[in-house]
Amino acid sequence: MKIGLEIHVQLNRLRSKLFCGCRADYYTLSPNSNVCAVCLGLPGSLPVLNSGAVRQAIMVSLALHASPSTRFNFVRKNYFYPDMPKNFQISQYDKAGGVPISTGGEMELITDAQKPLRVKLTRIQIEEDPGRLFHPSGLGSSKYTLVDYNRAGVGLLEIVTQPDLSSPREARVLITKLRSILEHLGVCNTSLEGAMRVDANISMDGNNRVEIKNISSYKDVERALEYEAVRQSQLIALGKPIERETRHWLEEKGTTSSSRAKEEEQDYRYFPEPDIPAVELTEDYIKDIQDSLPELPDSRASRFCRDYGLTPYDAGVLVLDKALADYFEETVRLYPKPRMVSNWIQTELLRQLNEKKQEISELRFGPKELAEMLSMIDRGEISGKTGKKVVMEMALTGEGPKSIVERLGLARLGDESAIRALAQRVFEENPNAVKDALKNPEAVNFLVGQIMKKISGRADPEITNRVVRGLLKAQTSS
Amino acid sequence: MKHSNEIVKTDATTIAKMVSSQEVPAREVLEAFLERISKYNDALRAFVYADIEGARTRASEIDREVKRGTTYRMAGVPIAVKDVISVKGLPLTCGSKILRGYVPPYDATVIARLRKAGCVIVGMTNTDEFAMGSSTENSAYGPSINPWMQSRVPGGSSGGSAVAVAAGMAAIGLGSDTGGSVRLPASFVGVYGLKPSYGAVSRFGLVAFSNSIEQVGLFARSIGDLKLAYSVISGADPLDGTTLTFDWNLTTEEGTKANVFRAGKVIEMSGEGVEPPVLEALDRTVETLKRYSIQIENVNIPHLVNCLAAYYLIAMSEASSNLARFDGVRYGSRVKTEGNWNEEYSRIRALFGSEVKRRVILGAHALSSGFFSMYYDKAARFRTLIKSEFESAFRNYDLLIGPTSPSPAFRLGERTLDPVQMYLSDVDTVPMNLTGVPALSVPTGFANAEGGLLPVATQLIAPYGREDTIFGVASLLEKAGLSTPKVVNPWGNIL
Numbered sequence: 001m002k003i004g005l006e007i008h009v010q011l012n013r014l015r016s017k018l019f020c021g022c023r024a025d026y027y028t029l030s031p032n033s034n035v036c037a038v039c040l041g042l043p044g045s046l047p048v049l050n051s052g053a054v055r056q057a058i059m060v061s062l063a064l065h066a067s068p069s070t071r072f073n074f075v076r077k078n079y080f081y082p083d084m085p086k087n088f089q090i091s092q093y094d095k096a097g098g099v100p101i102s103t104g105g106e107m108e109l110i111t112d113a114q115k116p117l118r119v120k121l122t123r124i125q126i127e128e129d130p131g132r133l134f135h136p137s138g139l140g141s142s143k144y145t146l147v148d149y150n151r152a153g154v155g156l157l158e159i160v161t162q163p164d165l166s167s168p169r170e171a172r173v174l175i176t177k178l179r180s181i182l183e184h185l186g187v188c189n190t191s192l193e194g195a196m197r198v199d200a201n202i203s204m205d206g207n208n209r210v211e212i213k214n215i216s217s218y219k220d221v222e223r224a225l226e227y228e229a230v231r232q233s234q235l236i237a238l239g240k241p242i243e244r245e246t247r248h249w250l251e252e253k254g255t256t257s258s259s260r261a262k263e264e265e266q267d268y269r270y271f272p273e274p275d276i277p278a279v280e281l282t283e284d285y286i287k288d289i290q291d292s293l294p295e296l297p298d299s300r301a302s303r304f305c306r307d308y309g310l311t312p313y314d315a316g317v318l319v320l321d322k323a324l325a326d327y328f329e330e331t332v333r334l335y336p337k338p339r340m341v342s343n344w345i346q347t348e349l350l351r352q353l354n355e356k357k358q359e360i361s362e363l364r365f366g367p368k369e370l371a372e373m374l375s376m377i378d379r380g381e382i383s384g385k386t387g388k389k390v391v392m393e394m395a396l397t398g399e400g401p402k403s404i405v406e407r408l409g410l411a412r413l414g415d416e417s418a419i420r421a422l423a424q425r426v427f428e429e430n431p432n433a434v435k436d437a438l439k440n441p442e443a444v445n446f447l448v449g450q451i452m453k454k455i456s457g458r459a460d461p462e463i464t465n466r467v468v469r470g471l472l473k474a475q476t477s478s
Numbered sequence: 479m480k481h482s483n484e485i486v487k488t489d490a491t492t493i494a495k496m497v498s499s500q501e502v503p504a505r506e507v508l509e510a511f512l513e514r515i516s517k518y519n520d521a522l523r524a525f526v527y528a529d530i531e532g533a534r535t536r537a538s539e540i541d542r543e544v545k546r547g548t549t550y551r552m553a554g555v556p557i558a559v560k561d562v563i564s565v566k567g568l569p570l571t572c573g574s575k576i577l578r579g580y581v582p583p584y585d586a587t588v589i590a591r592l593r594k595a596g597c598v599i600v601g602m603t604n605t606d607e608f609a610m611g612s613s614t615e616n617s618a619y620g621p622s623i624n625p626w627m628q629s630r631v632p633g634g635s636s637g638g639s640a641v642a643v644a645a646g647m648a649a650i651g652l653g654s655d656t657g658g659s660v661r662l663p664a665s666f667v668g669v670y671g672l673k674p675s676y677g678a679v680s681r682f683g684l685v686a687f688s689n690s691i692e693q694v695g696l697f698a699r700s701i702g703d704l705k706l707a708y709s710v711i712s713g714a715d716p717l718d719g720t721t722l723t724f725d726w727n728l729t730t731e732e733g734t735k736a737n738v739f740r741a742g743k744v745i746e747m748s749g750e751g752v753e754p755p756v757l758e759a760l761d762r763t764v765e766t767l768k769r770y771s772i773q774i775e776n777v778n779i780p781h782l783v784n785c786l787a788a789y790y791l792i793a794m795s796e797a798s799s800n801l802a803r804f805d806g807v808r809y810g811s812r813v814k815t816e817g818n819w820n821e822e823y824s825r826i827r828a829l830f831g832s833e834v835k836r837r838v839i840l841g842a843h844a845l846s847s848g849f850f851s852m853y854y855d856k857a858a859r860f861r862t863l864i865k866s867e868f869e870s871a872f873r874n875y876d877l878l879i880g881p882t883s884p885s886p887a888f889r890l891g892e893r894t895l896d897p898v899q900m901y902l903s904d905v906d907t908v909p910m911n912l913t914g915v916p917a918l919s920v921p922t923g924f925a926n927a928e929g930g931l932l933p934v935a936t937q938l939i940a941p942y943g944r945e946d947t948i949f950g951v952a953s954l955l956e957k958a959g960l961s962t963p964k965v966v967n968p969w970g971n972i973l
C-alpha cells in the first residue's frame with residue numbers, strides 16, 4: 001500500500017489574509033463580515049502579497065528540510081466554483097512558468113518499525129483559501145447554496161508528500177508530527193476548525209491510484225484511509241478493477257464516495273499571476289530565518305531526555321502535542337520532579353483528555369494545580385490514590401486541589417489516637433484475624449487493610465502499621 | 479467672471495490656478511463643462527453616466543475649502559473617467575450588460591489621488607466592452623462618435639474620455655491603454671494621449687483586461703496639463719504590487735527639459751500602408767525636432783511586426799482569466815434560473831458581447847494544456863525578445879518616433895465585421911504595451927476627408943521610466959506651434 005498526502009495548513013496566526021488586510025482568524029465572525037474589495041474579487045481590485053506569509057512559509061520549509069527558492073512566483077489556477085470570488089485561485093505550481101516557494105524536504109517518523117520512517121516531500125506552496133459553501137438542506141438536495149467569503153483569501157500552505165507511507169496509521173503519525181511542528185513554529189493554530197485539511201492518495205500494490213479529497217479535519221485522515229483500504233481490498237478480493245478516480249470523504253457517514261470523473265480531467269489553464277511580481281529572497285533573509293527558528297519537537301524531545309531524565313518514548317509522547325509539552329515544562333518549573341510529572345501527565349491527565357475528548361487547552365486545571373496536588377502527596381497530606389481522585393475532580397469542576405480535599409474530606413488521617421480507636425474497633429470485629437496475626441506476621445496486612453477500608457485509604461500507613469503492631473504486642477503480653 | 483466658452487478652452491493648469499485664487503469658482507467652471515455635456519453628449523455619446531449633482535456638490539465643497547485656505551494642485555478641474563475605473567458610488571459597467579447595477583464601494587487609487595488634488599469627477603465615459611476594441615463601437619450603450627466628423631469613430635477603447643476632452647466636456651480624461659486604447663483615440667480626436675511606463679501608475683481600481691501590459695492613461699489638451707495630472711496620479715501604490723516611483727521630478731522645469739540629442743525614426747512603423755497625411759505629419763515632427771538640434775536617424779526594430787500576434791495572445795489569455803469573476807454571484811446582472819450553478823453561469827455570461835466572448839474563448843484555448851507552450855508561452859518568450867530589441871535601440875537613441883496609427887479615424891462600422899482589420903488598428907501602439915515603455919500620442923496635423931478634417935498624430939516613445947523625456951520633447955513641439963490641440967464642436971468646428 002502506498003499513501004501520499006497533500007496537507008493544507010491555514011496561516012491563521014497571521015494578522016491578515018494572504019493578499020489583503022482582512023483578518024486571518026475569521027472563525028468567530030458573522031458571515032461575510034470579514035471581506036473587502038480584494039478578497040471579494042471586486043472588479044479592479046488587486047492582490048498584494050503578505051510578506052509575513054512568505055516568512056512563515058520559509059520557516060515551515062526550513063523546519064521540514066525543504067529547499068527554499070530564492071526566486072518564486074504565483075500562478076493562477078482557473079476553474080469556476082462559487083466559493084472562489086475570482087473564479088481562479090492564486091496558487092503556486094512547478095510547471096507553466098511557475099516556481100513554488102520551496103521544493104523537496106523530509107520528515108522522520110517514529111513508528112512501530114525499528115528504524116525511523118523517512119517520508120520525502122515534493123514541494124511546499126502558498127495559495128489562497130476559498131470561501132465556504134453551506135447547503136442548508138444538504139449537498140445535492142438543497143434548493144439553494146449560501147456562500148461565506150470570510151475565509152476567502154486566507155493564506156494556505158500546501159505541503160505535498162511523496163507516496164512513502166505504507167499504512168493509514170503512518171499517515172496519522174505524519175499528520176500528528178507535522179501538527180506539532182506547525183504549533184512549535186507558531187504559524188498555525190491547528191485546533192481551529194478547518195485549520196489543517198488533507199487530500200490523500202492511496203494505491204494498493206500495482207493498482208490504480210485513488211484520491212480522497214475533502215478530509216476537513218486532520219483527525220479523520222486515518223479513518224478515511226482505513227475505509228478506503230478496506231474498500232479497495234474487497235474489490236481486489238472480488239477480482240474487480242480499482243478505478244483511477246477522485247473520491248470525497250463523507251465525514252458524517254465515515255465513508256468515501258466517487259465524485260464525477262469530469263472533475264478529474266479538469267484543465268486549470270495555469271499561467272503566471274501578472275499582478276504579483278516574482279519574489280526574490282536573499283540568502284541572508286533565509287539564513288536569518290534559519291537562525292531564529294524556535295525549538296522544534298525533535299530537539300525538544302532530546303532536551304527532555306537530557307535535562308529531565310525522561311525516556312525517549314515518554315519525551316516523544318509529550319512533544320507530539322506542543323500544548324502538552326508546555327504543560328509538562330510549566331509543571332516541572334513549579335514542582336521539579338520531571339519523571340513524576342511526566343508519569344502523572346501521561347497516565348491521569350491523558351486519561352482525562354481521552355475520556356472527555358478534549359484538547360489540553362480545554363482542560364479545567366493548569367500546571368499550577370497539578371503541581372500543588374503533587375506537592376500535597378509529597379507532604380503526606382494525601383495519598384497517591386487520593387491524588388488520582390483529586391485529578392478527576394479538578395478536571396470535572398476546575399476547583400483547586402486543596403479545596404477539593406477539604407470539601408470531600410480526603411485528607412490523610414495522621415492522628416495516632418484516632419487511628420488507634422479505629423484499630424481497636426477492627427480488632428474487636430476480627431478476633432480470628434488477630435489470632436492469625438499473632439502467629440503469622442503476613443496476616444498483619446489484613447488488619448491494616450481493614451482499617452484503611454474504614455476510611456477509604458486515607459490513614460497514614462506508617463502510623464497505622466505502628467499502631468497495629470503496638471496493639472498486637474499488648475495482646476501477647478497480657 | 480469668464481464666458482463659459484473661454485472656460486472650457488482654458489487648460490486645466492490655468493483652471494486650477496483660477497479656482498485656487500478664487501478668480502473663478504469651481505462651481506462656475508463645472509457649469510461651463512456641464513453645459514457642453516447637455517448640449518453635445520446625445521450626439522457624441524462621450525459619457526455613459528454623468529454625475530451632475532455629485533459633481534456640483536463637490537465643486538461647491540472645493541470652493542468652500544479654497545476659501546478656508548485649503549490648497550489643491552488641481553482645484554476644480556473637471557475629470558472624465560473611463561467606465562473601467564472604479565469610482566466609489568458611481569455605476570461601473572465596463573460598457574457591458576453583465577455589470578448592470580454594480581456600484582463600486584471603493585475608489586481606484588488614481589481617483590483617490592485626483593480627488594485629493596481637488597478634481598471634480600464629472601462622470602463615466604464610454605468604452606468598448608471591457609476595453610476590448612479599437613473604436614468604442616463594442617459598447618452596450620452604442621458607439622461614441624468622433625466630434626471632427628459624424629461618420630467616423632473616435633478610436634478606442636477609451637473613446638468616451640477622448641471625445642470628452644476634445645469636445646470640451648472635461649478638462650482631463652482618464653483612460654486605460656492595454657494595446658493603444660488611449661493613444662489611438664487621442665490621435666483620432668486630436669488631443670494628447672499618454673500611456674505611462676508599466677508600473678508608473680497604480681492599476682488598483684482599473685478593471686483588469688490584460689494586467690501585465692495595461693496602464694491607466696491620460697487625455698489632455700496641453701503638455702502642462704498632462705504633466706500636472708501625471709504627477710498627481712503616478713507613483714508607487716501599496717495597493718498595487720507592480721507599481722514603483724521614478725526619481726525624476728516633473729514639477730520643476732529642470733526635470734522636464736528635453737535632454738534629447740538623438741532620436742530614432744522607427745522604419746517598421748513608417749513604411750508601407752501608412753497614409754500620406756500621417757507620414758507628412760511625421761516629417762513635420764522630424765523637421766521641428768531638427769530645429770532644436772535633435773539628430774534624427776532611421777532605426778530598425780526587426781520584430782516589431784510580430785508584436786500584434788504576441789499582444790493578442792497575451793491579452794486574450796489574461797482576459798479569459800480576469801473575466802471569469804463575472805458570474806452574477808456577487809455583483810452585476812443576475813438571472814433567475816433553474817438548474818445547477820454551471821447552468822446559471824452560462825446564462826449570465828451570455829450577456830457578454832460577441833467580441834468579449836471571442837477573446838475569452840481564444841484566450842482560454844491559448845492557455846489550455848497542450849496549447850500553452852505553443853501560444854501563451856511562446857508569446858511570453860517573444861516579449862523578452864522584443865524588449866531586448868527596444869533596449870538595444872535605446873542604447874543609441876534617447877527617443878523613438880513613429881505614427882500613432884497608420885491612418886486617421888476610420889468610418890463607423892468599417893471594421894466591426896472583420897476583427898482582424900480592427901486588431902490591425904493597434905499595430906503601432908501594442909509594441910509599447912508589450913515592452914512597458916512610455917509613449918505619447920501628439921496631434922501633429924490633419925488629413926482631408928469627405929470635405930472635412932481628421933486629426934493625425936505622431937507617437938513619442940521613450941525608454942522605460944523616462945516620461946520626463948517625453949514631456950520635454952512634446953513641450954518643444956507645443957512651443958514650436960506644431961501641436962496645439964483645440965476644443966471642437968460637432969462636427970469639426972473649432973471653438
Ligand SMILES: [Zn+2]
Pocket residue numbers: 017020021022034035036037038039040153
Ligand atoms: Zn479582504
